[in-house]
Amino acid sequence: xxxxxxxxxxxxxxxxxxxxxxxxxxxxxxxxxxxxxxxxxxxxxxxxxxxxxxxxxxxxxxxxxxxxxxxxxxxxxxxxxxxxxxxxxxxxxxxxxxxxxxxxxxxxxxxxxxxxxxxxxxxxxxxxxxxxxxxxxxxxxxxxxxxxxxxxxxxxxxxxxxxxxxxxxxxxxxxxxxxxxxxxxxxxxxxxxxxxxxxxxxxxxxxxxxxxxxxxxxxxxxxxxxxxxxxxxxxxxxxxxxxxxxxxxxxxxxxxxxxxxxxxxxxxxxxxxxxxxxxxxxxxxxxxxxxxxxxxxxxxxxxxxxxxxxxxxxxxxxxxxxxxxxx
Amino acid sequence: xxxxxxxxxxxxxxxxxxxxxxxxxxxxxxxxxxxxxxxxxxxxxxxxxxxxxxxxxxxxxxxxxxxxxxxxxxxxxxxxxxxxxxxxxxxxxxxxxxxxxxxxxxxxxxxxxxxxxx
Amino acid sequence: xxxxxxxxxxxxxxxxxxxxxxxxxxxxxxxxxxxxxxxxxxxxxxxxxxxxxxxxxxxxxxxxxxxxxxxxxxxxxxxxxxxxxxxxxxxxxxxxxxxxxxxxxxxxxxxxxxxxxxxxxxxxxxxxxxxxxxxxxxxxxxxxxxxxxxxxxxxxxxxxxxxxxxxxxxxxxxxxxxxxxxxxxxxxxxxxxxxxxxxxxxxxxxxxxxxxxxxxxxxxxxxxxxxxxxxxxxxxxxxxxxxxxxxxxxxxxxxxxxxx
Numbered sequence: 005x006x007x008x009x010x011x012x013x014x015x016x017x018x019x020x021x022x023x024x025x026x027x028x029x030x031x032x033x034x035x036x037x038x039x040x041x042x043x044x045x046x047x048x049x050x051x052x053x054x055x056x057x058x059x060x061x062x063x064x065x066x067x068x069x070x071x072x073x074x075x076x077x078x079x080x081x082x083x084x085x086x087x088x089x090x091x092x093x094x095x096x097x098x099x100x101x102x103x104x105x106x107x108x109x110x111x112x113x114x115x116x117x118x119x120x121x122x123x124x125x126x127x128x129x130x131x132x133x134x135x136x137x138x139x140x141x142x143x144x145x146x147x148x149x150x151x152x153x154x155x156x157x158x159x160x161x162x163x164x165x166x167x168x169x170x171x172x173x174x175x176x177x178x179x180x181x182x183x184x185x186x187x188x189x190x191x192x193x194x195x196x197x198x199x200x201x202x203x204x205x206x207x208x209x210x211x212x213x214x215x216x217x218x219x220x221x222x223x224x225x226x227x228x229x230x231x232x233x234x235x236x237x238x239x240x241x242x243x244x245x246x247x248x249x250x251x252x253x254x255x256x257x258x259x260x261x262x263x264x265x266x267x268x269x270x271x272x273x274x275x276x277x278x279x280x281x282x283x284x285x286x287x288x289x290x291x292x293x294x295x296x297x298x299x300x301x302x303x304x305x306x307x308x309x310x311x312x313x314x315x316x317x318x319x320x321x322x323x324x325x326x327x328x329x330x331x
Numbered sequence: 332x333x334x335x336x337x338x339x340x341x342x343x344x345x346x347x348x349x350x351x352x353x354x355x356x357x358x359x360x361x362x363x364x365x366x367x368x369x370x371x372x373x374x375x376x377x378x379x380x381x382x383x384x385x386x387x388x389x390x391x392x393x394x395x396x397x398x399x400x401x402x403x404x405x406x407x408x409x410x411x412x413x414x415x416x417x418x419x420x421x422x423x424x425x426x427x428x429x430x431x432x433x434x435x436x437x438x439x440x441x442x443x444x445x446x447x448x449x
Numbered sequence: 450x451x452x453x454x455x456x457x458x459x460x461x462x463x464x465x466x467x468x469x470x471x472x473x474x475x476x477x478x479x480x481x482x483x484x485x486x487x488x489x490x491x492x493x494x495x496x497x498x499x500x501x502x503x504x505x506x507x508x509x510x511x512x513x514x515x516x517x518x519x520x521x522x523x524x525x526x527x528x529x530x531x532x533x534x535x536x537x538x539x540x541x542x543x544x545x546x547x548x549x550x551x552x553x554x555x556x557x558x559x560x561x562x563x564x565x566x567x568x569x570x571x572x573x574x575x576x577x578x579x580x581x582x583x584x585x586x587x588x589x590x591x592x593x594x595x596x597x598x599x600x601x602x603x604x605x606x607x608x609x610x611x612x613x614x615x616x617x618x619x620x621x622x623x624x625x626x627x628x629x630x631x632x633x634x635x636x637x638x639x640x641x642x643x644x645x646x647x648x649x650x651x652x653x654x655x656x657x658x659x660x661x662x663x664x665x666x667x668x669x670x671x672x673x674x675x676x677x678x679x680x681x682x683x684x685x686x687x688x689x690x691x692x693x694x695x696x697x698x699x700x701x702x703x704x705x706x707x708x709x
Contacts, residue, residue, distance in 0.1 A: 127499045159503035161510040188525050195517035196342045228522060231696040234703045241707075273522055276700050283704055291707075360640035370600075377601040438637025442473075445597035446465065
């Protein structure tokens with residue numbers, strides 16, 4: 005899919021972000037320089053569209069990624085002219101630009117102080133609170149970031165974005181149970197998000213394969229991972245990540261089927277029987293092969309897979325055929 | 332209870348549903364006004380006017396079904412005339428439009444009847 | 450039965466230009482004006498302090514857990530349920546825990562709730578004022594004119610409604626006066642507004658009245674509602690849930706539904 009200025013560029017690969025930020029001068033030139041603030045001007049000028057402001061926001065993000073600080077500042081100036089200095093979102097964007105321009109840790113510390121200052125004036129400024137967490141994280145203070153985020157979530161427990169970030173922070177510190185708990189909270193808020201189901205499956209799989217998991221919890225994690233991946237595929241057909249995870253999990257289970265299955269507590273998921281797992285593995289392998297084949301050939305209706313994910317799937321398949329035992 | 336589980340397994344997105352029915356309602360109220368215009372110009376009176384309205388608004392529903400709903404709905408395994416892929420209630424789909432547009436129809440019908448026959 | 454001769458009344462065609470069109474145009478314009486007035490008067494969402502936000506979102510969180518318990522495994526659901534019920538019952542989420550058990554403050558004395566009421570008042574005003582103005586305008590200028598004939602017959606009962614201000618006993622009730630055209634406009638212009646202003650417009654008072662009857666989410670945290678009671682009720686709701694999960698048998702469903 006071609007990069008569009010209307011979509012958030014957070015997840016774009018570098019090449020597409022660069023392409024997007026190259027459009028910045030043209031967009032800045034094509035639209036009027038100042039949003040008119042007077043009432044009479046507003047009547048005669050063309051009606052403003054929400055897309056325009058989203059465009060500026062996304063341009064800031066992609067220009068910062070590609071090092072075009074000048075364009076980012078211009079975009080910010082337009083947003084300030086429209087929404088004022090004290091809009092929470094504008095404040096967060098300004099902080100983001102400052103963070104990107106900071107040269108050393110001392111400057112970052114200064115920005116952190118500024119955030120603290122803003123938050124002491126208005127403790128419900130969620131965008132700034134989130135920026136503060138992100139800054140702490142990028143400065144390497146993971147546990148500080150996590151505890152700050154927990155404070156934020158204490159008074160705003162319905163923020164899926166924050167829960168998801170918390171899960172990622174815990175994962176970075178190797179705290180699997182906490183990461184799983186936070187990801188489950190995301191799922192409570194967005195029960196039909198297949199990517200969150202798959203993400204939770206990945207977390208469970210990582211928790212299972214990490215060293216130190218004993219037999220009982222190993223089984224439990226694998227069983228839930230298998231179910232999570234299945235659910236994500238059920239919600240979204242041809243979901244590559246879901247199939248990839250399903251294949252990994254079933255492969256692992258089949259490989260270790262020698263281990264004695266411990267009796268689990270009531271309330272945990274139990275693994276289905278071996279035959280079902282085998283069939284799931286076959287299904288995942290076949291589907292992955294199909295997706296890789298179609299998306300390599302650029303068939304109609306099969307575009308839009310991320311190239312990196314397709315490559316990873318191909319590698320998994322080739323590993324499988326060269327070892328040739330696990331089926 | 333079982334239907335609740337089914338809904339949770341195969342969720343329905345409320346926003347899309349609202350969008351669908353709202354689009355359909357818009358179409359119906361707009362066409363109803365236009366039918367009012369034509370009924371007024373034709374000079375239809377009493378029963379023939381209402382009959383005109385009922386026939387044409389049903390025709391709108393049928394055309395909407397055939398052009399927009401049927402192609403994907405039938406290929407996904409629904410029976411013909413089953414709108415449950417995009418809309419909640421079938422009765423709502425087929426007759427809801429009659430009520431929606433009636434006020435607009437009467438307004439434009441009266442207006443144009445008055446204008447033409449005066 | 451003898452055929453009743455069709456009444457014909459010769460009307461000046463100027464009636465259309467000087468009564469019908471002005472009323473219609475004024476109705477449309479007031480609708481548009483009302484829409485923009487509501488947009489302008491809509492007060493920005495009030496700034497919440499941290500404790501209020503915590504209280505409200507804590508409750509919403511509980512509702513979310515209750516609604517989406519089926520995505521969790523039994524163990525994690527039970528952990529959440531126990532934590533939430535304990536917190537709710539001890540009043541941990543309350544804005545001011547020492548007020549627990551006291552009756553809610555009088556909504557009229559609380560400045561925060563006054564604002565919400567003012568908002569409702571404003572909406573009501575935006576509906577009532579233009580209507581009374583137009584009604585009296587029509588009554589003052591156009592009463593007593595017969596302007597149109599309805600294309601369908603009506604019973605004699607409608608006569609007083611449609612021909613208000615026209616004192617003619619024998620006239621067919623199909624003839625209508627200017628005020629009844631006004632009423633017809635109120636009901637029928639919704640589609641026109643839909644077309645001009647887009648879908649969620651505030652132009653039509655009918656739609657607004659419907660909206661007010663519907664369930665209101667704003668009412669949940671509205672004035673005069675005791676949050677402690679809400680929390681206790683929510684704790685009870687959570688306690689009675691019989692847990693099951695959509696993940697039960699998901700692999701069987703998957704194998705059944707997907708063919709390679």
